Amino acid sequence: MMKLAIDLGSSVTKIFKIGSGVVLAEPSCVAVSTAHGGVKAIGEEAKRLIGKTAEFTTIVFPVFEADIVNGEMAAVMLSYFLEKIGVTRSRARRAEVLFSVPIGVQSGLIEKYRALAAACGIRTVHFVEVPFLSSLGQNMxxxxxxxxxxxxxxxxxxxxxxxxxxxxxxxxxxxxGGGNIDSQIIDCVAEQFGLKIGLQTSEKLKMTVGSLYETDNESMIVNGRDIQSGRPRSVAVSSADVYGCLxxxxxxxxxxxxxxxxxxxxxxxxxxxxxxxxxxxxxxxxxxxxxxxxxxxxxxxxxxxxxQMAVVLGGGRTIGDEEVLDAVRVEG
Ligand SMILES: Nc1ncnc2c1ncn2[C@@H]1O[C@H](COP(=O)(O)OP(=O)(O)OP(=O)(O)O)[C@@H](O)[C@H]1O
Ligand SMILES: [Mg+2]
Structure with missing residues (x-):
């Protein structure tokens, strides 16, 4: 029987397949046409569209703050990811799947996960809270x-x-989570430089110049829109500029x-x-x-x-070991 561990993160979906390892890590988002509701792109391709689309496209994040907030789009997205790694619907039916869930998960969220699994054809599911998976993924x-x-x-x-x-x-x-830092950086750059930047840019700033060592001083040129004039402009943003946000x-x-x-x-x-x-x-x-x-x-x-892979690696270790699975799985 095929065994999978799925970490449906608010930002990135990761999938571990027993026998292969981590087989997928893609942004948890879907680009949807506002005109007819059709799906335009999913995962990596959809993320690339953030901030670059006309008003006729919206980017949906079906998982928000670790809750499934759009069950329909979550199913579209997960089915696509499963297909992508070669798990067809008939294979999904025979698979055993572990989902990571937040600590103290409530029955309402478990029900949403069950519905999601069913929508993707998955029949056998287990749930394990993140902290256990993280530690198992680190071989603690x-x-x-x-x-x-x-x-x-x-x-x-x-x-x-x-x-x-x-x-x-x-x-x-x-x-x-990290998304809050991104929004904070957007506000910060607007305030300090009078420049409006997008989410992709603020995330990049966080990853490249962001540092919690106060003396670090990298900088990056970012493009945005001048808040006053509305015209494109670029500025150099430094580690010190975003330190407060981190x-x-x-x-x-x-x-x-x-x-x-x-x-x-x-x-x-x-x-x-x-x-x-x-x-x-x-x-x-x-x-x-x-x-x-x-x-x-x-x-x-x-x-x-x-x-970033600790949780899904722990999921792989858990789904592959019945004894561990029995010890840590959420009952019910
Ligand atoms: N090198 C990096 N430096 C700083 N932040 C990073 C780096 N790489 C990834 N991130 C941030 O990590 C976050 C995603 O992490 P992760 O994949 O663990 O989240 P998730 O599992 O999708 O979400 P959650 O667990 O909150 O549902 C994003 O905010 C991303 O910007
Ligand atoms: Mg996570």
Whole structure:
């Protein structure tokens, strides 16, 4: 039987296939015609259209802040991704699929995932919360007695948790992620330079000049529209210009991480202080994020080897191991 792990992220959908590894990582978006509702492009191709289309095209993100907000488009998108990796509808029917879900997932979201799976022809599904998958994807030793602490920062969602194979000890899901930094950078550039830039540009700024080392000083030329005159203009934006946007996000996550740490029973807390915490998710790739956390929390912080793939890699490891799957799957 074919086994798949699917991480339907707010920003990027990742799929792991047992026997092959990570077989897909594409933006979770669909370009739709506003005139007749037809689908124009999906995934990578759709993302390239952001900010460049006429008013007759809208870009839909079916997963927002880790919730399936457009079930119909989610099904169109996932069916397309499955086809792309050679999983036809008849194959999907015989596949066993694991979906990653946010910490503390409610039955309403599980139902949406079941409906999505059914719409794609998938009959056998399992659900596992992000923190477990992230730690398994990083090959952290997970047992009933040894707790782990993970912070996964994605595009629209951040999961913070201390847990063992026995379950979550303390944790929280926040509906913020790298997308919030992108919007913040747009506002920041508008305020400082009087220039309106697009989402693609702000994300690129975050990835290239963005750094949580205050002394870093890279810069990048960006194109946008002058807010006053409406004419195209370009400016050089530096690391220092966007530092505040990154810091705002990191400080918020650190504040909640401290709260979760404060809730831990003394013995768990001792182990966590000793072993440190682990960061994953695409947003953990921001330069200096690990050192920034380490400095603020005064503890060891480990960045996953493949931050953005940790969850789906963990999904692959879990769907391939019945014992692990039984220990971590969400019941119901
Ligand atoms: N090198 C990088 N530097 C900074 N940010 C990055 C980098 N690479 C990816 N990102 C950001 O990571 C985010 C996507 O991460 P990820 O794929 O983990 O999210 P997701 O799983 O789709 O979303 P979520 O878990 O919130 O539902 C985006 O905001 C993206 O801009
Ligand atoms: Mg994610």
């Amino acid at each position: 030793p997970l047992s009933e007695t040894e707790p782990a602490f993970v912070v996964d920062m994605g595009g629209g969602n951040t999961n913070i948790a201390a847990f063992s194979l026995d379950g979550v000890i303390a944790g929280i899901g926040l509906n913020i 810091k705002l996000f990191a400080d918020k996550v650190i504040e909640y991480t401290s709260m979760v740490i404060a809730k831990l029973p003394a013995e768990v807390s001792a182990v966590i202080w000793h072993n440190g915490i682990s960061l994953s998710g695409g947003t953990a790739r921001i330069i200096g994020m690990d050192d920034y956390f380490s400095h603020a929390l005064q503890m060891d912080v480990n960045l996953a080897d493949e931050p």
